Each structure stands twice: as structure tokens, then as C-alpha cells.
Amino acid sequence: MRFMRIGEPGSEQPVVLHDGRAYSLSPLTQDLDGAFWADGPQKAAEALAEGTLSEVGLDGIRVGPPIARPGAVVCIGQNYAAHAAESGSAPPARPIVFFKTPNTVAGPFDTVTIPENSEKTDWEVELGVVIGRAAAYLSSPEDAGEHIAGYVTANDLSERTYQLEESGGQWSKGKCVKGYLPLGPVLVTPEEVEPSGLRLRSWVNGEPRQDSSTADMIFGVNELVYDLSQYMELEPGDLILTGTPEGVALSGRFPYLKDGDVVELEIDGLGRQRQDYARRARKEDRIGSRV
Numbered sequence: 186m187r188f189m190r191i192g193e194p195g196s197e198q199p200v201v202l203h204d205g206r207a208y209s210l211s212p213l214t215q216d217l218d219g220a221f222w223a224d225g226p227q228k229a230a231e232a233l234a235e236g237t238l239s240e241v242g243l244d245g246i247r248v249g250p251p252i253a254r255p256g257a258v259v260c261i262g263q264n265y266a267a268h269a270a271e272s273g274s275a276p277p278a279r280p281i282v283f284f285k286t287p288n289t290v291a292g293p294f295d296t297v298t299i300p301e302n303s304e305k306t307d308w309e310v311e312l313g314v315v316i317g318r319a320a321a322y323l324s325s326p327e328d329a330g331e332h333i334a335g336y337v338t339a340n341d342l343s344e345r346t347y348q349l350e351e352s353g354g355q356w357s358k359g360k361c362v363k364g365y366l367p368l369g370p371v372l373v374t375p376e377e378v379e380p381s382g383l384r385l386r387s388w389v390n391g392e393p394r395q396d397s398s399t400a401d402m403i404f405g406v407n408e409l410v411y412d413l414s415q416y417m418e419l420e421p422g423d424l425i426l427t428g429t430p431e432g433v434a435l436s437g438r439f440p441y442l443k444d445g446d447v448v449e450l451e452i453d454g455l456g457r458q459r460q461d462y463a464r465r466a467r468k469e470d471r472i473g474s475r476v
Contacts, residue, residue: 264428
């Protein structure tokens with residue numbers, strides 16, 4: 186199944202896609218939040234079969250992130266060997282974990298605001314995994330699939346100066362700029378996705394940047410969910426970002442993002458994103474404009 190959220194920020198409405206049409210889920214749930222994933226997809230399928238959901242139009246409507254604000258955004262670093270190499274590191278022996286704040290989540294077509302003092306904003310196409318059932322101390326990676334609600338396209342935007350030069354020894358400073366996680370456009374449930382062989386691509390101003398496959402991940406989806414569950418309890422609605430392949434600006438092969446740039450990302454079967462980038466006006470300019 187395929188789920189979306191549409192509407193203005195803070196007022197998104199949940200919908201399910203079926204045969205190229207969108208149907209409101211408002212009779213079943215207020216949002217695609219952690220509580221929905223327990224039995225929401227089953228109820229949505231039954232309602233579609235019974236014809237009790239109303240069709241809604243999508244033309245001219247903003248597409249929001251396909252999940253409600255998550256409790257946690259758990260990120261995996263350097264999970265593709267070639268990306269680790271372009272970052273100047275050896276492939277990790279264990280998953281590298283860091284976090285983004287929930288307010289980084291944005292819609293897949295929302296304008297991204299670059300901070301006024303940012304010079305090194307970088308793109309990262311990633312497979313996102315949404316947790317559907319609480320996962321703690323799983324017995325094996327094979328158990329992980331029962332805890333996954335679905336998969337999404339994600340852009341794990343990073344500010345590399347914050348992350349690496351001003352980090353204080355950890356990465357999250359460079360990951361937590363508000364709006365630095367465009368997500369969606371859809372969440373696709375596990376029965377429609379084989380996560381171990383998805384093609385991931387990104388473009389900047391129409392020029393190719395990343396082109397890889399999740400088959401190249403060092404730690405696969407099930408292994409990541411299992412590993413994380415040994416250290417934290419993953420809750421329904423939480424989001425895991427599984428790492429990005431080579432082809433980012435950090436490699437030194439491409440310039441960092443600037444005002445007026447356009448980034449597009451795509452994962453097979455999970456949809457395509459497009460964002461315009463605009464630099465936030467400097468403080469003195471904002472003050473001057475009000476004088």
C-alpha cells in the first residue's frame with residue numbers, strides 16, 4: 186500500500202493511494218502517526234475494498250512528509266563503502282549511529298532554507314525505514330521485518346562545517362538544521378518493497394550526482410533494525426535513515442549547495458523529490474529591510 190499526507194504544514198491530512206487515485210483516511214485516523222501502524226493499513230485496505238473512503242484531488246495541493254512528526258530520527262553513517270572512502274574513512278565494522286531532530290522533517294517539494302552562515306550544505310539520498318511495532322532486544326535480524334511499517338525516500342541534508350569542523354567530536358550539529366530532511370512523497374508498505382536492491386539517484390541542477398543501489402549497503406535494513414534494538418527501544422513512527430552512497434559534495438568533486446540550486450532525488454518504487462534552495466537573509470539585511 187501507498188500512503189501520503191497532503192496539506193499545509195501542521196495541517197496535513199492522511200490519504201491512501203489506490204489505482205492512481207487518492208482517498209481520504211480521515212474516517213480512520215487523524216494522522217499517519219505511531220498509533221496508525223498497529224492496524225491502520227489493514228483497516229485502510231478493508232475500507233478501500235468496501236468503497237467507504239472518499240476520493241480527494243491532489244492537483245495544486247502541497248505534499249507533506251508521509252509520516253507525522255517522528256519521536257526519533259536515527260541515522261546510520263558511512264553505510265556504503267564508497268561513500269566512506271570519499272569521506273576519508275575505512276568502512277565501519279559496526280553501524281555508526283547519530284540523530285537528527287524531529288523538526289528537520291519536511292515535505293519532499295518544500296523549499297529548503299540554507300542558514301545564513303552555511304557554506305557547506307550537502308545532499309544525501311537515503312532509504313528511510315519507518316518503524317511500525319516497538320522493537321527492543323530483537324533475537325535476530327530475521328525478526329526485524331515484523332517491526333517495519335514501510336519505506337520512504339529521504340534527503341539527509343548535512344551542513345559539513347557544523348558536522349566536521351565545529352562538531353566538538355560528534356556529527357549531529359551538522360544534521361539538525363530545521364527542514365534538513367525532506368521526506369517522501371509516499372510511504373510504501375513492506376509487501377511492495379524489496380529493500381536490498383533499490384536504485385538510489387540524485388541530481389543537482391539537472392546534473393547527475395549519486396547513482397547506486399541499496400545492494401551496496403554494508404549493513405542491510407534488517408541488520409540495522411536488529412542492531413539498533415540492542416541499544417534503544419525503537420517506537421512506532423520512528424524513522425531510520427540507512428546511509429547514503431557516494432557522490433556528495435563532501436567528496437570534493439562537486440560544489441556545495443547555494444542559493445537558487447535545485448536538488449532532485451529518487452528511489453525506485455518510492456517516488457521522486459524536488460527542492461529549491463534559498464539562503465536565509467543575514468540578520469543585518471533582515472533588520473535593514475524593516476527600517
